[in-house]
Amino acid sequence: MAATPVPVAEPEIDVRPWSRRNRLNPFSRGLLPVALLGDEEFAVADVDRSTLRFGPDGAAPKHRRHGFVWDLNRDGEDDLLLHFRIPDTGIAVGDGEACPEGVTQGGVPFRACDEIDTTFRAPWWWWLFWWWFGWLH
Ligand SMILES: [Ca+2]
Numbered sequence: 111m112a113a114t115p116v117p118v119a120e121p122e123i124d125v126r127p128w129s130r131r132n133r134l135n136p137f138s139r140g141l142l143p144v145a146l147l148g149d150e151e152f153a154v155a156d157v158d159r160s161t162l163r164f165g166p167d168g169a170a171p172k173h174r175r176h177g178f179v180w181d182l183n184r185d186g187e188d189d190l191l192l193h194f195r196i197p198d199t200g201i202a203v204g205d206g207e208a209c210p211e212g213v214t215q216g217g218v219p220f221r222a223c224d225e226i227d228t229t230f231r232a233p234w235w236w237w238l239f240w241w242w243f244g245w246l247h
Pocket residue numbers: 124125126127128129130131132
């Protein structure tokens with residue numbers, strides 16, 4: 111017998127809330143801000159933050175109790191701003207979207223995706239390295 115399908119909520123999210131291009135360098139050791147946007151059907155206060163995971167490797171948010179709740183996009187509904195350590199996410203060059211997922215305190219799983227730009231832009235030493243490598247052979 112098949113398990114009863116559980117409805118999955120799909121809230122809006124915004125990777126890098128202050129950027130439209132959502133550039134992400136997969137080699138960075140920095141933090142990636144991700145906003146979970148609340149609306150009438152999805153209240154960020156209901157999110158069980160211990161269940162939050164992000165990216166192919168299922169990174170947990172950086173701070174245990176964290177997440178900053180405020181109305182980020184000024185639409186009248188509270189939003190939740192999270193930070194994930196980029197090396198923990200497992201996001202690789204060429205990945206075109208990133209999806210946080212989790213469960214609400216009411217037991218409703220949710221998953222939402224946003225587009226990301228992981229195009230690799232080589233630093234100068236990268237080209238120097240390949241030039242040197244080619245010269246050796
Ligand atoms: Ca964005």
